[in-house]
Amino acid sequence: MRCAVIGGKGGTGKTFIAVNLAYIVSSKFNCKVLLVDSDVENPSVPSALGVGELKIIGQVKRFSPKIIFDKCDLCGVCAENCPPHALILIPNKKLMFLETLCEGCAMCFYICPRKAIVEDESVVGWIKFGVFSSNLDLLVGELRPGERGYSEIIEELMGRLDSYNTSYDSIIVDSPPGTGKPIKLIVESVEKLFVVTEPTRLGLHDLKKLYSLIGSLRDFTVILNKAGLKGGVESEIRDYVSSIGVEMVDVPFDLSINYAYASFKPYVELYPESSVSNALVNIARRLINS
Ligand code: SF4
Ligand code: SF4
CATH class of the missing domain: 3.30.70 (Alpha-Beta Plaits)
Known part of the structure; x- marks a missing residue:
């Protein structure tokens, strides 16, 4: 099963959800998992898991003009x-x-x-591989600083997924923010989408935009992260999700999430009994049963 964790804007908690789902599926449900970091401009999955050493397994190149x-x-x-x-x-x-x-x-x-212009090549980024545990590997795309070839790297990452299919029970893709071409490439490469939103006006706006663009393409589950956050538009999000008839699950707001970020360990490992961890385990269960 391949799934992607996506969401229109940055800061909704996509990486938090993806990292913890991968951790739960690999450790609690004993499945072999490949976690793919496709946020190539700012790949933060390795640091969220405390994986310091990554091996470069590929360069991503593209046409570059050479002037004679x-x-x-x-x-x-x-x-x-x-x-x-x-x-x-x-x-x-x-x-x-x-x-x-x-x-x-x-x-x-x-x-x-x-x-007077001939073909040359330039390196726009790299594909890297890392190991968190015997059941959880990382595949990471990284853009060369100052480059703009996001799409080329994501295309290369998604193009490699077929070759990993037989080695892993689950492939989980952590997506970059946005709704453009890179997201389309990711959506086309997976079977299921977890769309992370938060109870803010911008969260609702991006959720609507994503649903209108890709809602009909793939199995679509909304994750309402930071549910219960005071002063938001949670009831409007619930009304909207119910009007489009898709499934929604809550991950409650909890300040302890910030401490987990700072410790470079999966939240679920640090707070296994919390209501946030219980919610994440339930989402992971849906993933492996789908
Ligand atoms: S973007 Fe690069 S390859 Fe395209 S026309 Fe300009 S210089 Fe040439
Ligand atoms: S000859 Fe004209 S088109 Fe060709 S490289 Fe020079 S300026 Fe550009």
């Missing part, structure tokens, strides 16, 4: 057609390439009338 200045006549066609303005022409002087803005689309390569 002897051939370039400074016509400026490439600069005019570069979508993110990574090529800048200083008329009659020089053509500049700003690598950190380049999206690797290769438009300049195809459009240059003098064939």
Whole structure:
């Protein structure tokens, strides 16, 4: 079973939920689990589990233009057609390439009338592997600092999942925030979605947006994290979820979660008897039974 823990905005607790589900399924239910960190700009799963050592098992590369200045006549066609303005022409002087803005689309390569741009490659990030326990491994995507190739790394991560299918009982993907192309790639690579929201106006807004984009594509369970938080819009979220007819489970608000973050250990290991842990165990049970 492959599932993804997603949510529109950052800070709703996606990584908290994903890490603890992976911990419970691997330790309490004795399943072999691969936990995938696809928040490539800020992969925080390893530190949440206290895993310091990760091995690089792959580089993610993409097209990068190499300008042959002897051939370039400074016509400026490439600069005019570069979508993110990574090529800048200083008329009659020089053509500049700003690598950190380049999206690797290769438009300049195809459009240059003098064939003054040739194919090169640049590393946009890495795929890393780590071990938490005999039953829980980590697969982590990491963007090179200053790069913008989120989608390439997530595509590479998701492309690798098939090869891990037979080695693991469950694959759990911790997703980046947002609703764009990277999320679509993840949704298409799993069978079940846990959509984390919180009882705030923004949480409700993002939940509605996600449901309208992907609600019909996959089995969709809403996790209301921080349930019971005072002053929020919890009743509006409950009304909305009931109106769309999907399942929702609560994870109660508890300040002890913050202490677990600071200790680099799974919350469930530190507070096994708490109401938060009980809620997480029930969600993990749904996962392995689905
Ligand atoms: S399109 Fe080719 S020739 Fe024209 S400025 Fe760009 S690299 Fe130079
Ligand atoms: S590959 Fe695309 S984004 Fe990069 S410089 Fe060329 S046109 Fe611009």
